Amino acid sequence: MSALRFPNLPPSEPQGSDLLTQERAKTTFSVHELSTFLYGEAYLERQERLLTLIENEPAFDKSDRYFLGRTERFAHALRKDHAIVKMAQKHQWTQEEFSHAESLIDEAGPFGLHRGMFMPTLASQGTEEQLEKFLKPAQRYEIIGCYAQTELGHGSNVQGIETTATYLPETDQFDIHTPYLTAAKWWIGGLGKGANHAMVMARLITAGKDYGPHAFVVPIRSMENHTLLPGVMAGDIGPKFGYNTTDNGCMWFDHYRVPRISLLAKHSSIKPGTGEYIKPPNAKLSYGTMVLIRASLVGSARNGLAKAVTIATRYSAIRRQFVDKDSPKMMGKEVVETPVLDYSTQQYRLFPIIAAAYACFFTSKEMMRLYHLNIKNMASGDFSLLADVHASSSGLKSLTTTMAASAIEECRRTCGGHGFSLFSGLPLLLQDYAPNVTWEGDNYILTQQTGRYLFKSFRELVAKRASGNFQAGQINNPTLAYMNTFLENPTLRCPVTSAAQFYNPEVQLAAFGHRAASLVAQIVHALDVGKRSWNSMLVDIYNVSVAHCQLILVQNFIMGIRGEMPQPEGYVTPPLATEAKEALTDLSDLFALHTIHKQPGEFLTSGYLDAPQVSMLGEAIMELMEKKVRPNAIGFVDAFAFPDYLLNSAIGAFDGRVYERYTEMATREPLNKTEVVDGYENYIRPFTNPKGLKGRTLQSRL
């Protein structure tokens, strides 16, 4: 029987494409100028150029993505990973071009960790000899590696891993071994099927002493035919909530021998023969990579927020439901249903997410600048930035990835039923984004790093102030600055007496600063005076990290719009036209005020705000959303410049043809290939027509 064909009907009026055109006409700024400010002209040009190549390569086709089971999706990703390497070789792509292409194809594959972790770790911790032996063939994809750190029983606590690498002086080898089931390597991206080498983190044991986790380059599959090497067992760990295009794997070693050169030896090494351990010169050097990854996750949080809210905002401008009786929407002389984007709840749910995406943009940029500056400083022996950057990158990774994961789900819900369809693009985005909240430092555990730094800074500041020769002018660090302002006047109250006064960056910054410092002071008091245990304070520590990092987001947003942020070396931010600046200021106001309004508790308990002010804040937000943000909503999301190919969404495409695209996708559902379902004979007909009767006699009920 042939495939089903759905009728070719138009949607009822007004059409989605017309609605989006009307929305775009309301935008007060140039969308292209704002996109250019965000990405730079070169990026946007590159995107166009890459899209042409990518959309014409069958291995990068997305039309079956939502219909494939896990096995097929992995097969697709393997094919894609091969094709992208070939394309990159053919066009001699730079690293930037490669990453940009990957982000457009948006399908994590088996070679992702080879590029993302295996080669970078080699590059930063390998000796010249090791670079020659391992990195060069890795760059040619002869060696395909993975990064094997997490174990079945240990994720967050890397120091607790159980795999051992025991040095054997007699043969100058390491014996790599998995002593328990809990020591099996687990979750290792690319290990399941693709990789032939692994960067294995194992406890280095030499001369009877355990020196904790170290990195070893280990061949795991035959270069001849990809079979597992004797002494190694590895496989795929099975289906996941998302990321099913990657072969996360597990691995066991049975006294597997590798030569001494396997140990990455740029920083620490073993003396052959004696097995004497040579310590790394400075353990802090390894913090650099962590900071880089966490900082880059702020950027990917922005991406997640921006993609989800692009889809949800466009669809909300098209989807109409009920009539707002106080303010009915007219089409000519007829009342039509109100677009859901006009309802204040929908605005309260979506517009702060638009604002959050822009907030993360500025902070992500700043964190990358700080990372590079810190690396440069450390190379010349200056570690002064490290503690601050490490603390804020930890807390910001936690805060922004939590924000993004919640926001993607919220966007999905704002689309009503259709957000539940894979065709909306939102479920898969949510599923693939989800690991961000637990990997690269669990979002709860990470905040302890931020807390420790804040408490230490606070204690030092208090001591310095008490020392007698303190001058506020000495403070050149924004964290100490807000703490000092608080200590100058801990019982300060917010001076605002009208809703409009909240549209003032200084008022916003003062509120966030006072609240964060007040929480720090409370916790330090509880720990130092109240003698509360660290464990009993973990909830408060989580909250103080959030407070500190929200302040950073607000601060960078405000300074970024003003053009007051320091620039990375060799970079000039494109100019921001007045109209775009004004529109972004609305978002910056919304981000700050909504963050307070949503969770005003700490602003109230710190004594800084009072109840009437929270009420004014509510008015300020409603006014801002309705009058300022609503007309620009579509412009703001258009400026993110996500091509339809990337979003792969029936309801969030640029042209607003929601229902047509949705129906077209449904016709491709495999169950619609036949009119009568497989299984009818066995499972339905025995009830509905057990005797196998024919013809209209059976249909005579009506």
Place this chain on the structure above:
Amino acid sequence: MSALRFPNLPPSEPQGSDLLTQERAKTTFSVHELSTFLYGEAYLERQERLLTLIENEPAFDKSDRYFLGRTERFAHALRKDHAIVKMAQKHQWTQEEFSHAESLIDEAGPFGLHRGMFMPTLASQGTEEQLEKFLKPAQRYEIIGCYAQTELGHGSNVQGIETTATYLPETDQFDIHTPYLTAAKWWIGGLGKGANHAMVMARLITAGKDYGPHAFVVPIRSMENHTLLPGVMAGDIGPKFGYNTTDNGCMWFDHYRVPRISLLAKHSSIKPGTGEYIKPPNAKLSYGTMVLIRASLVGSARNGLAKAVTIATRYSAIRRQFVDKDSPKMMGKEVVETPVLDYSTQQYRLFPIIAAAYACFFTSKEMMRLYHLNIKNMASGDFSLLADVHASSSGLKSLTTTMAASAIEECRRTCGGHGFSLFSGLPLLLQDYAPNVTWEGDNYILTQQTGRYLFKSFRELVAKRASGNFQAGQINNPTLAYMNTFLENPTLRCPVTSAAQFYNPEVQLAAFGHRAASLVAQIVHALDVGKRSWNSMLVDIYNVSVAHCQLILVQNFIMGIRGEMPQPEGYVTPPLATEAKEALTDLSDLFALHTIHKQPGEFLTSGYLDAPQVSMLGEAIMELMEKKVRPNAIGFVDAFAFPDYLLNSAIGAFDGRVYERYTEMATREPLNKTEVVDGYENYIRPFTNPKGLKGRTLQSRL
């Protein structure tokens, strides 16, 4: 090549099974007694009996569930739906036995809506003739129906649906038609492939007048061979975030004719010939079903909460990470890592979810009692309960399903990486639970119903109090009671002066009552005096509905433990032993206090609580969790009595053999059927061994 075999190693000490045994020894109450209190002896016995049958039926086997793609999962569900009907027929199951079996198998299939909506709608709105003609064959599964209400362009606003049913007096038929693409029926469970009839909601048009949506029984597929009938086009709408075992479908009508008997005519009907419309006697009667569905969703929220937290709590008692230096965990003389359940953040994330599951239990029971009482009252013409029950069921559906959806995701995250594996059971639970927040009334829109009722009650109460002859003793409704208490003294402040005083139900109830009433008063003032538009108040209305419903949850929890809840007719709650009562009181305290602590804003702005009290509240919670709830955590989740077969979780099974079960599941991953991945020759070897070299020469790098 043969399938991979993973090594058979034991996990490192201590073993999960030993840890759970130790946990169970700490429980202060009898788990079986608490289970019996929750479910009754008969339910628990029935569960054992059904499990034996179900676990031995191959069609109900779950071992492949996490590996199947959507097409295979649907095929499995069709087979299952056939098998469960056959089993029910064989064992002459009651409705209760059938539902219980379905909940254990836990796989929504193509016949679900036939039972859940098609037959109930027929039963409540069909005439005797229609029951004979449609319901009887439906009970035999000759007719398999679905419920076709939602359209591509209309979900929440049922009054806006576009499908028409025009009465044709000349032939005494209805012409059913889909005028636009947006009028296509969409999301209809069971329609995609399984159903041969549909209950179609269409605008009844007769004698030139549109009477809005009415229900029509419509044959859609041939009884002979299941092909689509001429004039009907229907298919599956494609893959979804969850619920992929159900064939949600879409449908178009092309001037499709059905006889007059298609219109369900118990309440409203058409006079043959003239086409005169006979109005229903009382439109309110149809609210009954909505109340039932919403009330039952409170029960399914409890289920979602309880399942997720069972898995997460058991795994958290087994998973160890870091050492809590202030209070190290010992095994014999050795320090071992601390189980994550001992960390206060993990407790703060999980224990309130345990408490919320119990809270929903009591309120779900009460809502079902009120539903039945209201139906009985309405039958005798008494509509006095309806408004209150309708308002609270709307708000509670919104609140509890939002709570459950967030909690399932939170539980998933508390399991770290392993919560991301489908084997944990949590992703599929989350995905299948997700539609609850948008279906049966979107969780934002619903709160307007609750708000309207609260504002009306408040205005009437204010008027009555102003009338001069008001006596507080006249109030016999808990909503009016808390509003009246507030009006008696709107500036009342919480008298608590120490953390321990918060463990007092009266203190908790007073706080929730004051906060809810204060919000109602503010909104009524803004609407009536401030002349704010309804749309501009929607966020506040959402919040007031939450506040009102949180109070209901707290109230029912407290009264339920005390044995003060009215009992449904003919039902006696099993006794609750003192130990269990005490333990449940800890949870009731935790539920109330954590709800305030997590979002203290409104309690503060209403002036009822102050900053020092919120701080005491925090202490009260931490003390309660560490001292009282922690020892009983495993007991509380064991009492939910979910069999391993139901949970289908590697990490949440009763025996605590987390890592063994997890590894065993991974061996069954289809990608592990071969050692070398399909696609190696095409996509990997061209990089790693392009010349097809053989032997150890290639492996000589080390």
